[in-house]
Amino acid sequence: MSLGKFTHGSCGQSSRGARILRGAVSAAAISFAAALVPGSASAQNYSFNRVEVEGNQRIPTSTIANYTEIQAGQPVSAAQLNDAYQRILGSGAFESVEIEPRGSTLFVRVTEHPIINRINFEGNRRIKSEKLAEIIESTERRVFNPGQAERDAATLAEAYSQQGRVAATVRPRIIRRSNNRVDLVFEIAEGGTTEIERVSFVGNRAFSDNRLRRVLGTKQAGLLRMFISSDTLIEERIEFDKQVLRDFYLSRGYADFRVNSANVEFTRERDAFYLVMNITEGQQFRFGQITTVSEIPEADAAEFQAALKVKPGAIYSPTQVENSIARLERLGLRKGVDFLRVEPRITRNDRNRTLDVQFVLTKGPRVFVERIDIEGNTTTLDRVIRQQFRIAEGDPFNPREIRESAERVRALGYFSDAEVDAHEGSSPQQVVIDVDVEEQPTGSLSLGGSYSANDGFGVAFGLSEDNFMGRGQRLSFSASTARDTEEYVLGFTEPYLLGRDLSFGINLGMSKRNSNYATYDWSRAFVNPSLTFPIGEDSKLQLRYSWQQSEMKARSDAVTTGAVTANEIAMGKRNTSALGFTYSYDTRRTGLNPNAGWLLELGADYAGLGGDNEFIRTNAKAVAQTRIMNEEVTLRATFEAGSLHWRGDNHSRVVDRYLLTSDTFRGFDPGGIGPRDQSNGVNDALGGNLYAVARFDVEFPLGLPEEYGLRGGVFYDVGNLWDLKHADLTGGDIVGENGSWRHVVGVSLLWTTGMGPLRFNFSKAISKEDYDEERSFDLTIQARF
Structure with missing residues (x-):
């Protein structure tokens, strides 16, 4: 067994192969030189009656003889012999070639390239061997090509460079086996990740470096560099950053903006990079x-x-x-x-x-769409792709609509690549649209962790398929458990019901909650089908039906139970059957001003179509936000209100009424404000039929390096929860039924981490009631891993 070693820059042969190649070159050179000597016999033209080939095993003799292009009995010069040698060697099928004239016979000795027996990867940990095998062109059971092995090594090194490991080296090596076979081994030294130490800008006046860094996909290395892969140098990402930076400025009126250069330099220690983007903002129009x-x-x-x-x-x-x-x-x-x-x-x-x-x-020209051809969709049905086109065969051709349709196809997330092209059809007045897609996996499995002061630590499990059976439908299952809550939901969504822009969804599930603000627990099972469709550029309408069965039970650890709570527990299981709608209008992403927008939601539900309860519930929510001071500071105002009008002959329960949580009104425990029952020495939250809340937030930078992901905030909340009409208050000692306005101020620390957003709220109620349950600190963590 002989070993031949390569370097990244050259692919070496065995010593035997080198000797043969040197001998062949020498023989050709001597023959050619002899041909140039005046008076020499070698200077005369050769003439061969036949060509004999030695050393070939797989390639037929006739094929090699044809490479020489020498005709029997025809005169051949030394230059033509050299050309024949070059043609045989240039075929790429041989390690070495030697030609030798012997009278009327031309002898050709060759050594064929070996067959690749096996391809292995050594030293790779960050990228699996299966993935590496997909990106190289050398294959097992094919002829080994040294040049191709070198190109494959460069491809593998580039794959590591795209992960920020620019110091990675790949060396191809061959191990000789019997029967002219070799094992091809790629020896990989992955090296460490080369981070981007600092991202800075030259030429920016309207926006700070911190603001522009938030636009880029490339990030500086920070405290969480172990979890953030976007702090590595990837050339393609820098090109993408140039484009998003241009879009950012153009959308803000800087019509002359351009990126002059994006320079990358090593730090002095040569263990990280500096990225400096030189830009010209121009004037705002x-x-x-x-x-x-x-x-x-x-x-x-x-x-x-x-x-x-x-x-x-x-x-x-x-x-x-x-x-x-x-x-x-x-x-x-x-x-x-x-x-x-x-x-x-x-x-x-x-x-x-x-x-x-x-x-x-x-x-425009009278051009029609002749047909739409779709290729590459091995799983996804044709109709799923056609639904993204607003035109069909026979419609007038509109180039802008085709571009938008292509973007919608890509936005599905079903394909790793999607190309949409148009070309002339059967006549100049006909256009054929070609859609070429490449499928990618659309299922996902997620495991998450969460923490909130309301529910404690929790674990969430999710399983979803976004392109169920290639029909473009979404099927999902989620399960979440925490200290005081438990929920299981099965969901299904058909985004284009009956081939129209009409989304049908249905959720089935059950949940349980152990109340930490009263002497009862509750559980429910529910089914919620809905239809959602757009009614304008920024607005949509959802129509829904909901059925749920809910039950209240006394807490197992409760020493005693309030009178009102006991009355509601005695009602047993109750069914609710309701029809409802929600209208929403949202300009936060599509408005004329990229720094400002607002959201309006109006909804109502009527229960009484069967079931045990009859009521009308209405809700309203409005959110307005804007960025000021060169988009460094965010202002946000939120208003929410709800009304429950009970119509049945029976009584409402606390699970039917409104209860405010820390997501709705900060500074208090869930159920911490509103009417309460203080009978039997308890302090049970009873909820209310009416509520109104206003929240005002200001978020701003703290002056810390942007890569830390830390921002500050201040907030002010004011709210009220009141009214207990149609509740069974027999035996209760009720406080707060008429309500009162609470006022809360606080500060926030927002930390954007690689695992999820963290929010720390420190609050103080400046106006409250003695029976309220205040909370001065709240932490929310949401992580996916």
């Missing part, structure tokens, strides 16, 4: 005049102008221009204007830093 003109008679410019939402004076954003074009084209479809094209013509006004936008309505 706003929208100037917004006009619409029509070049086609069937489109009324005034009607299309009225459909625009963007107004003069707003910060310029290309996204808003694209949204306006899409809005006008959709209006054209509703008006029956086929082949409508909207061309934005932008006029720059440097003096007042505005951009006038004129939307020109023109007639």
